[in-house]
Amino acid sequence: MERHPEPAALPKSLEESLRRLGGVQAPEELWHRVALSISKPAEAPDELWRRVEPEVRAVARPRPILRFRRVAAAAAAVAVFALGFLLAGRDRPSPTDPVFAYAERPELRDRFLEQGIAIQVGEEQLSPTARMLAGARGAATEGSL
Amino acid sequence: MRRVPVLIALFLAPWLGSCLGGSSSGAGAAAAPGAENALAGQGGPGLAAGAAAHHLPTFRAPEEFLLEAERLYRVRDAAGAYEVFREVLRADGQGQFALELTGHQPAGAAAIGPPSLDWQARYEFRQRFLVHFRDLHRGSEESLRRNYVWEELPGSVTMAGRSCSRHLVTNRYGYGSIELTIDDQLELLLGWVVRDETGQELSSLETTALNLAPNLTGVTWSAPAAPIQPYRGPIDDPVLGFTPLSLHYAPAGYFPTEERMVLTEQVFGTSIRNFHVEVLHDGLQTILIGQQGGNGTGPGGPIQKTIIKLSDLGGVRVVEGPIGARQVCVLGTAPMQELRATWNSTSQF
Numbered sequence: 001m002e003r004h005p006e007p008a009a010l011p012k013s014l015e016e017s018l019r020r021l022g023g024v025q026a027p028e029e030l031w032h033r034v035a036l037s038i039s040k041p042a043e044a045p046d047e048l049w050r051r052v053e054p055e056v057r058a059v060a061r062p063r064p065i066l067r068f069r070r071v072a073a074a075a076a077a078v079a080v081f082a083l084g085f086l087l088a089g090r091d092r093p094s095p096t097d098p099v100f101a102y103a104e105r106p107e108l109r110d111r112f113l114e115q116g117i118a119i120q121v122g123e124e125q126l127s128p129t130a131r132m133l134a135g136a137r138g139a140a141t142e143g144s145l
Numbered sequence: 146m147r148r149v150p151v152l153i154a155l156f157l158a159p160w161l162g163s164c165l166g167g168s169s170s171g172a173g174a175a176a177a178p179g180a181e182n183a184l185a186g187q188g189g190p191g192l193a194a195g196a197a198a199h200h201l202p203t204f205r206a207p208e209e210f211l212l213e214a215e216r217l218y219r220v221r222d223a224a225g226a227y228e229v230f231r232e233v234l235r236a237d238g239q240g241q242f243a244l245e246l247t248g249h250q251p252a253g254a255a256a257i258g259p260p261s262l263d264w265q266a267r268y269e270f271r272q273r274f275l276v277h278f279r280d281l282h283r284g285s286e287e288s289l290r291r292n293y294v295w296e297e298l299p300g301s302v303t304m305a306g307r308s309c310s311r312h313l314v315t316n317r318y319g320y321g322s323i324e325l326t327i328d329d330q331l332e333l334l335l336g337w338v339v340r341d342e343t344g345q346e347l348s349s350l351e352t353t354a355l356n357l358a359p360n361l362t363g364v365t366w367s368a369p370a371a372p373i374q375p376y377r378g379p380i381d382d383p384v385l386g387f388t389p390l391s392l393h394y395a396p397a398g399y400f401p402t403e404e405r406m407v408l409t410e411q412v413f414g415t416s417i418r419n420f421h422v423e424v425l426h427d428g429l430q431t432i433l434i435g436q437q438g439g440n441g442t443g444p445g446g447p448i449q450k451t452i453i454k455l456s457d458l459g460g461v462r463v464v465e466g467p468i469g470a471r472q473v474c475v476l477g478t479a480p481m482q483e484l485r486a487t488w489n490s491t492s493q494f
Binding site: 108109110112113115116117118119120121122123125126127128129130132133134135136137138139140141142 | 218220222223228230252263267271274275278279348394417418420422431433435437451452453454455456457458459460461463465466472474476477482483485486489490492
């Protein structure tokens with residue numbers, strides 16, 4: 001019988017708990033686990049290898065890298081990412097905004113410019129309110145205020 | 146089921162990138178809209194997909210700080226010459242401020258001299274408008290990115306004894322550019338230069354002295370010369386005295402931000418009629434639309450026969466004309482045809 005190194009002593013409290021169990025039998029699985037932990041690896045007999053070899057070869061057969069499910073998942077991820085980019089790139093104002101939407105349509109601006117008769121005037125021909133507001137906006141106007 | 150969060154994350158990634166991103170004058174810059182534009186490109190405004198994230202500088206306006214600042218405001222006049230105003234801004238950091246004119250150099254004068262009484266009175270009346278609408282204020286991150294291309298200029302400069310960074314901000318729609326000088330430590334806007342679409346300097350502000358621990362004893366804080374109230378809509382028409390017209394066009398990048406009623410009749414009687422002011426803002430600059438009521442209402446005659454006055458005052462451009470019984474003016478630094486189209490759009494019913 002082979003000798004195994006002495007296991008480390010159990011903590012006192014654990015030992016007492018185990019003794020209190022009395023004649024309770026440990027499950028078989030526990031013995032198997034303990035046996036496995038103290039066993040040494042050993043080469044399987046040739047007969048065992050002959051029995052399992054066909055199964056092992058079947059499991060180890062190389063599989064195609066591009067499986068359909070992986071390709072579909074990757075394509076979906078790329079599509080979602082691209083869609084997010086496209087929508088994020090459309091950093092535009094709401095088309096329902098009546099003022100801002102028009103600003104991006106030069107043809108509308110040009111249509112407004114066709115109306116009215118515009119003349120260039122000096123400061124003195126502006127109304128007092130316009131001169132006051134221009135001064136308030138920073139122009140060097142000598143309005144009444 | 147575990148793949149769903151991954152897909153959601155992939156979908157949101159570009160949005161997060163666009164929120165954090167911006168464009169510089171480099172390869173990430175988006176094309177501006179409109180073939181007529183100096184920055185014409187094949188796209189519309191906004192960020193190009195995949196634009197590199199660019200941190201926009203943060204800055205606050207001087208009136209938000211406790212300070213006393215001496216500044217030089219330089220503005221181009223209608224003849225192309227420049228006038229210089231030396232002003233002192235005092236602010237308590239709690240919302241109160243006062244802007245005083247201490248020197249004036251008229252166009253053609255050799256040096257700054259004491260201001261005339263008329264100019265001192267004008268500054269006293271205009272000070273709140275100057276600080277709110279003439280001086281630059283940082284708008285929303287979205288508008289700054291949408292409307293401007295940002296570039297930090299190399300090196301640092303000193304202004305008012307403070308170490309500052311400089312940023313060149315170019316309007317995406319060809320309306321011009323702005324150079325900002327920002328205090329590195331306080332993120333305080335100490336200076337700016339506004340140039341028009343031809344590159345000509347329209348106006349500039351330079352802080353020459355800064356005191357962050359001023360003695361504000363005895364300062365008379367600015368107050369509105371006439372009652373100013375927000376305009377809430379038709380409910381305020383009886384107070385205003387007329388129904389303001391609505392805009393149907395604005396220069397690219399400008400959004401309406403506020404409407405106010407200036408109730409001058411309560412102070413000056415009918416000699417100065419009440420007027421309505423709508424403010425458009427593009428993230429840095431303002432356009433003002435002023436409407437003043439008169440006797441009678443209604444749209445008046447056909448717009449095709451209306452005389453529209455255009456006046457380039459140098460630092461500011463003005464479009465003015467009658468629409469029915471109202472006098473409507475549009476003021477700003479955007480190109481004249483943009484301001485005129487904005488004015489014309491108010492005549493549409």
